Amino acid sequence: MTSTAMPTAEQHGFRPHSDGAFVPVQTRSERFRSVNVEDFAPVTGREHEWKLSPVAAFADLTGGELDGSRLEIETTDAAGVDVSWIARDDARIGRAGIPEERAAANAWSSFGEALLVSVSGEDEKVVAVTRHDLGVAPRAAHTVIEAAPNSRGLVVLRGTGDARLSENVEIVVGEGASLTVVSLQEWSDDAVHLASHFARLGRDSFLKHIVVSLGGNVVRVNPSTHLAEQGSDVEALGLYFADAGQHLEQQVFVHHDAPHTRSRVTYKGALQGAGARSVWVGDVLIGNSATGTDSYEQNRNLVLTDGTRADSVPNLEIETGDIEGAGHASATGRFDDEQLFYLMARGIREDEARRLVVRGFLGEIVQKIGSPELEARLSAAVEAELEGR
Incomplete structure (x- = not known):
C-alpha cells in the first residue's frame, strides 16, 4: 500500500514544464535587457510586463516598423540649458539604462538621432520641450537629459496633439546636482504613447521625476531610477485622470544600489466614465550593498463613477537587513461620505x-512641481477634466 502522507514531487510542482525547462525571474534586477528589438519575442499580452496592458491597441509600436526621424519640437530658451541633436552612436547614449521590453527596444532600434537637453549652472532655470501633432504613423524617439555636477534645473517634456509614439528618455544626474523632470501627456483623444524613462543618479544628487497623464487613448509611461551612488535621492511623483475608454498606465521601478540612498514614490489618480482604466505597478529593489536605505512608495486612486477599473500593485524586495526603513501602501476607493457631508452642511452644492x-x-x-506657472496650468487642466471638457 502506497502512503500519501508525504506529498510527492508532482504535488509540489517539481515536474518539467509542458513547454520545456522554465525558470521564472526571481528578482526585478534579473529581467532581460537589450537595445535590439529582435532579441525580444513578439508581445502576446501574457508577459508579466504586458499582462495589464491593451496590447492590441499598439501592436504597431511593439512589432512594426517605426519612423525614427527627428521630431518637430518647440523649446523655450533658458540660460544654462542647451538643446541639440546627437547621433545614435554618441557616447552619451545608453548611460542611464537600456530596455527591458519590446516596445522600448523597438524605439531604440529605430531612432536616427537623439535629442540632448544639457543643464549646467548652479542657478535655477526652467526649459520646456514640446512635441506637437506628430501624426498618426508609428514613430520612435530618444531623448537624453543631462544635469552637470552641482547644477540646478527643471525640464518639462510635453506632448500634445496626435501621436503614435514609442520612446526612451534617459536622465543622467551628476554629482551634487538637483534636477526636476516633468513628463506631461496632453495628447489628443486618439493618441497612443509608450515611454520608458531611465534615470541614473550620481553621488549626493537629487531627482524629482513627475509623470502627469491627462490626454491620450493609451498612455504608458514607465520610469526606472537607479540610485547608483551614495547619498542619491529620488522623489517620484505621478498624477493621472482617466476618462471613459482611456487607459493610463505607469510601471515604476526604483533600484537602491548604493549606501544611504533615499526614495519616495507617490502616484495619485482619479477615474470617471465607463471603461476608464488605470494601472500602477511599483517595484522597489533594495540591493545587498544598499545599507542605510530609506524608501517608501504609495499609490492612491479615487473612483468617481461606476464602470472604472484601477489596478494597483506595489512590490518591495529587500536584500539587506541594514536599512533605515522601507514600506509601501495602496488604496482605491470612492468619495469619503464624511468629507462630502462636511462640505454640504456648510452650504456647498x-x-x-x-x-x-x-x-x-x-x-x-501639482503643488510639488516647483513652477507656479505650470502648477496653475495643470490645476486648470484638472478642473477641465472634472467638467468633462
Whole structure:
C-alpha cells in the first residue's frame, strides 16, 4: 500500500514544464535587457510586463516598423540649458539604462538621432520641450537629459496633439546636482504613447521625476531610477485622470544600489466614465550593498463613477537587513461620505463639493512641481477634466 502522507514531487510542482525547462525571474534586477528589438519575442499580452496592458491597441509600436526621424519640437530658451541633436552612436547614449521590453527596444532600434537637453549652472532655470501633432504613423524617439555636477534645473517634456509614439528618455544626474523632470501627456483623444524613462543618479544628487497623464487613448509611461551612488535621492511623483475608454498606465521601478540612498514614490489618480482604466505597478529593489536605505512608495486612486477599473500593485524586495526603513501602501476607493457631508452642511452644492475633494486629492502632486506657472496650468487642466471638457 502506497502512503500519501508525504506529498510527492508532482504535488509540489517539481515536474518539467509542458513547454520545456522554465525558470521564472526571481528578482526585478534579473529581467532581460537589450537595445535590439529582435532579441525580444513578439508581445502576446501574457508577459508579466504586458499582462495589464491593451496590447492590441499598439501592436504597431511593439512589432512594426517605426519612423525614427527627428521630431518637430518647440523649446523655450533658458540660460544654462542647451538643446541639440546627437547621433545614435554618441557616447552619451545608453548611460542611464537600456530596455527591458519590446516596445522600448523597438524605439531604440529605430531612432536616427537623439535629442540632448544639457543643464549646467548652479542657478535655477526652467526649459520646456514640446512635441506637437506628430501624426498618426508609428514613430520612435530618444531623448537624453543631462544635469552637470552641482547644477540646478527643471525640464518639462510635453506632448500634445496626435501621436503614435514609442520612446526612451534617459536622465543622467551628476554629482551634487538637483534636477526636476516633468513628463506631461496632453495628447489628443486618439493618441497612443509608450515611454520608458531611465534615470541614473550620481553621488549626493537629487531627482524629482513627475509623470502627469491627462490626454491620450493609451498612455504608458514607465520610469526606472537607479540610485547608483551614495547619498542619491529620488522623489517620484505621478498624477493621472482617466476618462471613459482611456487607459493610463505607469510601471515604476526604483533600484537602491548604493549606501544611504533615499526614495519616495507617490502616484495619485482619479477615474470617471465607463471603461476608464488605470494601472500602477511599483517595484522597489533594495540591493545587498544598499545599507542605510530609506524608501517608501504609495499609490492612491479615487473612483468617481461606476464602470472604472484601477489596478494597483506595489512590490518591495529587500536584500539587506541594514536599512533605515522601507514600506509601501495602496488604496482605491470612492468619495469619503464624511468629507462630502462636511462640505454640504456648510452650504456647498454636492457637485461643487465633489470637485473640491478631487482638487484637494490631486493638488498634493501639482503643488510639488516647483513652477507656479505650470502648477496653475495643470490645476486648470484638472478642473477641465472634472467638467468633462
